[in-house]
Amino acid sequence: MTTTRRKFLATGALGAAAAGLAAPARAQETIKWRMQTYAGPALAEHVVKPAIDAFNTIANGQMEIELFYADQLVPTSELFRAMQNGTIDAVQSDDDSMASPTEVTVFGGYFPLGLRYSLDVPALFNEWGLNEIWGEEYAKVGVKHISAGSWDPCHFAMKEPVNSLADLQGKRVFTFPTAGRFLAQFGVVPVTVPWEDVEVAMQTGELDGIAWSGITEDYTVGWSKVAPYFLTNNISGAWIGHFFANMERWDAVPPHLQELLKVCFEQSHYYRQHWYWAGEAKLRVEGTDMQLTTIPDAEWAQVEAAAATFWDEIAAESETKAKVVEIIKKYNDTMTKAGRPYRYG
Known part of the structure; x- marks a missing residue:
């Protein structure tokens, strides 16, 4: 028997359709x-x-x-x-x-x-x-x-004003582990609480301050209501x-x-x-919840000097850490040499 082109197309199409109906394609799972x-x-x-x-x-x-x-x-x-x-x-x-x-x-x-x-x-x-x-x-x-x-940058949001490093002595502050390790040398007492408990801890006196964010976050999550003083000096940009x-x-x-x-x-x-x-x-300019305070540059220079020492201590801990610290140092040196707008002062 000779299969004509027309018959082949008809039976082939029907066969393919029948096969498709008999075994539908399985939908991909999400x-x-x-x-x-x-x-x-x-x-x-x-x-x-x-x-x-x-x-x-x-x-x-x-x-x-x-x-x-x-x-x-x-x-x-x-x-x-x-x-x-x-x-x-x-x-x-x-x-x-x-x-x-x-x-x-x-x-x-x-x-x-x-x-x-x-x-x-x-x-x-x-x-x-x-x-x-x-x-x-x-x-x-x-x-x-x-x-x-x-x-955001990291600033202190405090219950009491901070105008000098002495004002940080003994203050119980919610912050990050490494930041807490660094700030301890200035008398800060790092405290860890669940994030959602920070506001209540400020109200009950378990915390004296927060070094977790910048001012945007303070207002967004409600911390500006319990920490009325914002220190403009930052721990990191x-x-x-x-x-x-x-x-x-x-x-x-x-x-x-x-x-x-x-x-x-x-x-x-x-x-x-x-x-x-x-x-x-x-929010620094238009915010109404928080009052800005500042530690003078000459005194804050002690913190900057301590940070340089801290970097070297971290670099000494391992080859990988030393590599990262070297990159950060070289980067900052390059930014300083480049001048405005990369670095001011």
Whole structure:
């Protein structure tokens, strides 16, 4: 028998259609992640939620991230371990407060006087080699370092005015581990409480102050109501924070969704750049909750000198730490030599 072209097309099409009806294609299951941020709900509305909402929308059912806030699933200090063992798929935090067991942990959050402006963070990571160092260090412990970005500067928000270093003596302050280690030499008593308990701790007298953020965050989360004095001298010009993921979960995500994650997180970093930058100036000038105080430059120079000594102490702890400190030193030296607008004075 001879099969005509017309008959072949007809039976072939019907056969293919029948086969399709008999064995429908299986829909791809949605990849679901759980991410916890260091931030409470009010702050997360700015520092992470828009990025997660955008990702979930663009991913169009292929992947979905469920966002959890500070201490909601696990305490912030246990975020790293929870991510490493897969209890949480991804984390937004600094290295320091989530207690990651790496050689670069001490530089996360606020490394004392290491940065002056928020743009210093992406410059150091993207142009001066810190991305590669962080990537290598976290890969050793089964975690993907996705990207780094800057947040606000670190200032004291206090119940009582601070006009000299002597005013810090004995003050119980909520702050980051490394910042607390540095500030202890000036009589500050570092205190750790859950993030959502800070306001109450200020009201009950458990805390005398907060060295966790700039003025934008103080107003956003309500701390300006319990800490009426804002010290304009800062411990650092910007916070270093990151997005991380469990390495196995990251590797299981298709390349196009990995790229989408990176893009959305970069947009999140950019949003914080202008949100904090604008807020720090506007609220100092127009805010009504907090009164500004300042330690004179000549006296604050003691803190700056102590920071240089602290950097050398950190550098002596390991080869990797020494490498990061050297990059930070060279970067700051370059900025100073470049002059305005990179550095003033």
